[in-house]
Amino acid sequence: MDYRVLKDNELFLLTNKSGDIPLDHPYGLGLYKQDTRFLSEMSLTINREPLILLKSEAGGTYESSILLTNPHMEKDGEIELWRESIEIERFRYISDDVLYETIRAKSYYPTPIRFSLELSFEADFADMFIVRGFQHGEVGTKQETKVEDDRLIFGYDGSDQINRSTEVIWESTTGAKAEGSTITFPFELAHEEVKEVTVRVVPLVGEEKKDSLPASEAFQNLKETYEEWNENVTKVITDHTPLNRLIERGGQDLRALSTDVGFGPFFVAGLPWFGVPFGRDSMIAALQTLPFQPEIAKGTLRTLAHYQGTKKDEWRDEEPGKIMHEIRYGELANTNQVPFTPYYGTIDATPLFLILLTEYVRWSKDLDLFKELSPNVESAIEWIDQYGDRDGDGFIEYHQESSKGIANQGWKDSADSIVHRNGEYAKSPIALAEVQGYVYQARLGIAELYEASGSTEKAEKLNAQAADLKKKFNEAFWMDDVGFYAIALDEHKKQVGTITSNPGHALYAGLIDEDKEEQVLDSLVSSKMFSGYGIRTMAEGEAGYNPMSYHDGSVWPHDNSMILLGMGYVQGNKQANIVIEGLIEASRSFEYERLPELFCGYGREEGKPVPYPVACSPQAWAAGTPLTFIRTMLGLYPTYDSKEITLSPSFVNGLNEMSVQGLPLAGGRVSFTVIRKGDQYEIDVAENSTGLNVSIHSDSKIHV
Structure with missing residues (x-):
């Protein structure tokens, strides 16, 4: 992933790995809300020179940390800054539709030293369709940038009669000064001394007013929402470490993609380009997560019913x-x-x-x-x-x-x-x-x-x-x-x-005739359809086949997940486990072991999975895909009139124990562990408030 993305509720930030939004970047980097770019530039420099990237962490879905340092600087033969003498950390997060960034500077120079850090901003208020080059049209007028004691204010009069603005606010005690759209922060540091400054970026639409919280309070509130999500979601723990990591990653990405426009929580489709309510995408993601967070399904249904x-x-x-x-x-x-x-x-x-x-x-x-x-x-x-x-x-x-x-x-x-x-x-x-x-x-x-x-x-x-x-x-x-x-x-x-x-x-x-199911199952995992990492969208050798295409030979995790639910439903366990193992293996090649929206359909003989160049990541129905592995491997398909829940487990190679904690079912919750012993499966039910008996199907054996 050549970009870094953060999201909370309606606001998301898309930057390069250094944390900057360069002007006129071809990928449309920026700060976005309601399909409008509220920042089209955000660049950090030291003494007006670009910084050097050391490390860029984006493993968290709600926070990121970027470590940088200074280049060597001389002027008229005099050293201004010795190379790599200043450590710069950019720590940022989004809370309640406000972007917070704390810039921390630490000196490793042996004597006291002075320098400045500059943050340059611009806001073009471009519509998402224009940023992506899909449309052109009549647009509004940008206002003159206002400079006040502790803030920059960018304004825009929209052709839709909606005024939009971006406020960049800093602490007035830092000695910062703004000139044009650049804020200069002076620093004077002794050896190993640390100082920091915090900037808040507040996008506003129409008559919207927002009093942003102090940074520490905002971050604590954000952490608590994630803790609450983690407490309420079904826990799945297995003895298969790569699967555990994939489930954990998917769950956190889904929390980041959750939004509420007034009818309950639901998932937007994905970032960076689809951070809005969708029909198909939001519903499939809700379907994938139904056994883990059913409130999302309810919010999704109410949202779509409204529209x-x-x-x-x-x-x-x-x-x-x-x-x-x-x-x-x-x-x-x-x-x-x-x-x-x-x-x-x-x-x-x-x-x-x-x-x-x-x-x-x-x-x-x-x-x-x-x-x-x-x-x-x-x-x-x-x-x-x-x-x-x-x-x-x-x-x-x-x-x-x-x-x-x-x-x-x-x-x-x-x-x-x-x-x-x-x-x-x-x-x-x-x-x-x-x-x-x-x-x-x-x-x-x-x-x-x-x-x-x-x-x-x-x-x-x-x-x-x-x-x-x-x-x-x-x-x-x-x-x-x-x-x-x-x-x-x-x-x-x-x-x-x-x-x-x-x-x-x-x-x-269940639409496929029973006498044709085996042929369909085998075709889906044949060498023409299965790349080794997932089922291709189109079979190799077809006239339209192209492993680099968006839909004609690539591999989409969500597409595989819908097929997997069907494979489990018709007890095609052997074929399902082939697909699950392939996708787990594929995830290990992507940054933070995150399944992307799609990847190219090249076969395993070509080496590691080949990324699709502009795949969204995180993408809701890709993040939800690992959760369908669990349901498929357990054979868990309840009906409304179920008097009991009978599992038909079939685990992938290397997985012998799966613990499911707090599964919401029939108005209650059930916790159980399924253990593979030899060629049989056993279940241990630790908690059950559902009123339904939970058991293993008597014919559940290892499927070879």
Whole structure:
């Protein structure tokens, strides 16, 4: 990772490894809030000269420490600063949408010495779409920078009639002086003497007012929120150290990516470019973490229900009942120059909403949330039947209406991602394989909840629709000649026959005919599909295959996680463990053993995993992927009417003991340890307030 990122709530900081935001950096470094860049420069110098980087730590998700030193400095033959005589530490964190940075200087020069540290700032208030080069448009006017005794104030009058400002505040007792947009801090240090200064950066939107806390108090508050998160999340401890580290890393990254816009906590998609509410991404991350932090699922459902489509609006690809793709808050969105207020161009978010609700109720037995969201459920079902199935053939298709929308509206949303075996791109309306699986799973799940709440007629209709879809899907998508499913049907209902990972998602839905499951499982871990580190998005040798591509041969951890849930569901334990072991091995090659958004699809014979150059990290559904390893290896798939919980464990090589502490289930919590002994598994239940018996399936043996 060539950048450093920090986030808390709506604010995130993106810098180079030295902690600077250089002007006009090609990667768009900056301090961002609500899709606006509130700092476009933040550079630290010593006597106006660049510092030398010694160490840059970004292992923590809420704090970072960067160690630097000075270059050798002479003037007119006189030494100003001997090389590496001053140690500079930059310690920063974000708390309550305020950036705090403490700069600590320590002298190793043998006699007293004077020098200055300078912090230079700029704020361009650029919209995220402009920073990324995706759009241009009418923008507002930057105000003249104000200099006061203890602060710089950058202001902006937006074309959306919203005023934005950035206040940079320092301690008035430091003797600092500001000239233009540069603050100079004088230092005089004896040998091994240490002094520090603290700067606060406060972004403000509209009439927003914020009294930032003293640095020590703000940091303590931030630490407490992480401690509270750690106390409430399910703990998993194994005797497999790499897996433990991966779970710990994922859990902390997910906390950093959690946000609340007024309807409960949920995960933004990822950093740096997707730090906003999403439909598909946020729901899949919530689904991954459901056994560990169910409140996220509840907050995600309520947030997306609030933004559910209410009308037909081609500009935003909105339709009644449809769940949004993403929402943006910047100047271009607010002035309707881009359709993201919110934008609804996604085919899978609506069935995923129903799946997440079903899974949440299955785990929690909280039928009240289903009743609360029943109008949203009805609207979502109507959207699937009326708008999702565009031609009435029983399949759900997408087609872009918005002139500035997204052409491919599944999770593989690149323009080149749906390609025939002859290399031609498929044309919409397109019916994706995994989306049919989501719809099937949603219908069965909601039918289960309707039955539980006494709505038998509605349940029967959904069950009948699901049965009809399963029959049609297996007839229309199955390719006998290759023993696999097509990724999609094109505008003429012809198979898009390229071998991809998409049909693997249908395993979790139960949409795949039982007599075809083994062929699908084996294909997914074949040498063409499995790189050694994960399942590729597209099989090696296909016309569209490219291991460096975004969606046509790369490896996405979240894609693998959805397939893993399906492998566990159909008891494809042998294949699941191959994938889990590959991803664990891959994580060891990335900085801080963090699974990124994606990585290139080169095989293990090429060496270590090859990073994708602009992958987001941390990314919510990549961070949530290790949590699906646990559920898959335990064989944990509760239903709403479960009277007991029966595990069917199958552990990867090198893992013989797994302890799960405080698993939320059926309104209570359960703690247990599963131990592999020889070719059998045993369970020791330490705590159980669920009212359900928890046991090992009698046939659970080691799967070779």
